[in-house]
Amino acid sequence: MEIIFKDAKITRPQDNQPEQIKKLFPHISPVKKGDIVAIKIHPGEYGNTTHVRPVIVRTVVDLVHQAGGLPFVTDTTTLYGGMKLNGVDLINCSSMNGFNQISMNAPFIVADGLRGGEGKRVQIDGDELDSITIASAVAESDSMIIISHGKGHPASGFGGAVKHLGMGCLDRAGKIRVHEVGKPSIDPEKCILCGECVKVCPWDAIMPPDIDHSKCSGELSCAEACQQEAIIPPPDATDKMQKRLGEAALGPIKALKGKIGYINWVYDVTPGCDCFNFSGERFVEDIGILAGNDPVAIDCATIDLINEKVKPEGRSINTIWGVNPGIHLEAAEKIGCGTRKYKLIR
Numbered sequence: 001m002e003i004i005f006k007d008a009k010i011t012r013p014q015d016n017q018p019e020q021i022k023k024l025f026p027h028i029s030p031v032k033k034g035d036i037v038a039i040k041i042h043p044g045e046y047g048n049t050t051h052v053r054p055v056i057v058r059t060v061v062d063l064v065h066q067a068g069g070l071p072f073v074t075d076t077t078t079l080y081g082g083m084k085l086n087g088v089d090l091i092n093c094s095s096m097n098g099f100n101q102i103s104m105n106a107p108f109i110v111a112d113g114l115r116g117g118e119g120k121r122v123q124i125d126g127d128e129l130d131s132i133t134i135a136s137a138v139a140e141s142d143s144m145i146i147i148s149h150g151k152g153h154p155a156s157g158f159g160g161a162v163k164h165l166g167m168g169c170l171d172r173a174g175k176i177r178v179h180e181v182g183k184p185s186i187d188p189e190k191c192i193l194c195g196e197c198v199k200v201c202p203w204d205a206i207m208p209p210d211i212d213h214s215k216c217s218g219e220l221s222c223a224e225a226c227q228q229e230a231i232i233p234p235p236d237a238t239d240k241m242q243k244r245l246g247e248a249a250l251g252p253i254k255a256l257k258g259k260i261g262y263i264n265w266v267y268d269v270t271p272g273c274d275c276f277n278f279s280g281e282r283f284v285e286d287i288g289i290l291a292g293n294d295p296v297a298i299d300c301a302t303i304d305l306i307n308e309k310v311k312p313e314g315r316s317i318n319t320i321w322g323v324n325p326g327i328h329l330e331a332a333e334k335i336g337c338g339t340r341k342y343k344l345i346r
């Protein structure tokens with residue numbers, strides 16, 4: 001599978017990022033005249049400043065218009081507390097981070113509705129998941145462009161195109177299906193009843209030292225908040241979650257009959273996700289922009305380019321969080337989302 005790559009090292013103004021997007025787009029565009037086109041982004045949590053920039057999204061919007069499509073920019077609500085938990089906050093957060101009608105020349109639409117309840121079930125027949133529910137505005141689109149920020153992720157090792165498909169394109173019920181394998185317990189001997197976990201749980205699931213699993217979504221913000229390391233997920237939670245993530249990625253692909261183009265923007269590569277309300281220190285120099293029609297191949301290519309840069313320091317994407325993203329990429333390949341074999345076209 002061919003993945004096109006534009007290096008971050010540029011010396012001419014005509015090679016700036018919007019110009020590079022313009023050169024890449026015709027090779028990967030699935031847009032047909034008259035299509036309603038979802039442009040899926042992560043606009044960043046409030047406080048995060050390393051997410052994809054609005055001008056990149058604007059460039060893609062204008063290209064979709066030129067191709068005769070009707071674009072809208074979209075994202076879904078989250079399971080964690082913060083400024084993306086419901087549709088109102090998500091639109092406000094996106095606007096604060098620069099993504100609005102004026103900047104993008106397209107409306108921002110919350111794909112899964114006010115409280116994440118608007119979805120469509122898609123049969124995927126995986127080892128972990130027989131079906132998954134995806135956000136309705138994604139499911140009802142004619143084609144889609146996914147613009148991912150290539151960066152690390154504590155749960156999946158790496159967050160790129162497959163993470164967008166298998167998590168960011170799901171409705172709330174779908175996200176819970178992927179995360180539910182992480183429902184933790186509290187070690188009563190370590191718990192000091194400080195209540196920090198209660199503050200970050202939007203599901204009112206925690207009464208230390210107990211967790212009500214009928215309310216818990218398994219998204220594990222509580223474990224990050226606990227300074228005592230008293231919140232313990234099941235031992236196989238990360239691997240299982242990654243497998244479900246990889247399988248769930250097939251849902252949007254099936255719903256859109258594969259009419260999806262992928263752009264990985266690999267600048268400001270932070271250890272953490274753009275859902276963090278801060279931006280950690282970049283752990284590798286800027287890489288550039290990749291584009292293709294295979295989400296597995298583009299993520300593998302992105303990871304290899306990152307690893308190439310940090311290998312001399314004895315690091316890799318796997319060492320950031322101690323999580324191997326190959327697990328979700330392998331699951332995505334196995335279920336039919338794409339291939340891990342690629343040819344990089346520079």
Ligand code: SF4
Binds near residue numbers: 186190191198
């Ligand atoms: S944050 Fe940790 S120590 Fe504090 S109440 Fe929750 S589980 Fe107990």
